[in-house]
Amino acid sequence: RSRYRGGPGNAYRKYLQDLFTTLVDIQWRWTILVFALSFLMSWFTFACMWWLIAYTHGDLEPENLKPDSGWTPCVDNINSFVSCFLFSLETQHTIGYGGRATTEECPEAVITMCMQSIWGMMIQAFMVGIIFAKMARPKQRTQTLLFSRNAVICQRDGQLCLMFRVGDMRERSHLISASVRAQMIRPRATKEGEYLSPFLCELDVQVDDYNSNIFLIWPKVVVHKIDASSPLYTLSAADIIHERFEIVVL
Structure with a gap:
């Protein structure tokens, strides 16, 4: 109702x-x-x-x-x-x-x-x-898009980054000017004691030298830099294991 x-x-x-x-x-x-x-x-x-x-x-x-x-x-x-x-x-x-x-x-x-x-x-x-x-509708088109089984956090150019790979199985009809977004979903408590669940945080991602647009002619690595503006910046390795959150890729 x-x-x-x-x-x-x-x-x-x-x-x-x-x-x-x-x-x-x-x-x-x-x-x-x-x-x-x-x-x-x-x-x-x-x-x-x-x-x-x-x-x-x-x-x-x-x-x-x-x-x-x-x-x-x-x-x-x-x-x-x-x-x-x-x-x-x-x-x-x-x-x-x-x-x-x-x-x-x-x-x-x-x-x-x-x-x-x-x-x-x-x-x-x-x-x-x-x-x-x-x-x-492009609903079935997503069946040929593959993501890496695991996302990793490692150093790239001396900075910690969250990285995962995405690829397209099709060889003749490539996705042109495709965009990728990532959002972190986790509960959050405000200063007033209000409990927000779920709370969405946008993750800045880039592929190669592009911000978010990609040309999937071959598999690409999507990178999120964990800097001071990242919601992952305050989390340690132990916090990531025990923290309740989810990262959704669009």
């Missing part, structure tokens, strides 16, 4: 208000399920509307279904709900088999056809955008 200024509210409602991002973030099986259900529900809803139009106009009466009755229906070759469902599918996706088509007899049929055509294009644009955004 979540609370906001207007009173208590349901947390799920917040996710539904940002439906596009929610559908991009959820697992693939749920995205595919929503993809299929959106079309099925649209076909079924408009099939009911086509059936109501045919029923109220009298197109489904047995005497009007005869070929020689001379009756002009709202939609040709509509004789059951199944045929209405097929016509709904054909209209929304412009399949056009040629057996069923609207006539000039019923203005409501023409309006419904226009509504379904517009609605069908909106669903397709929305769902294609979700699938494309989901496939274009």
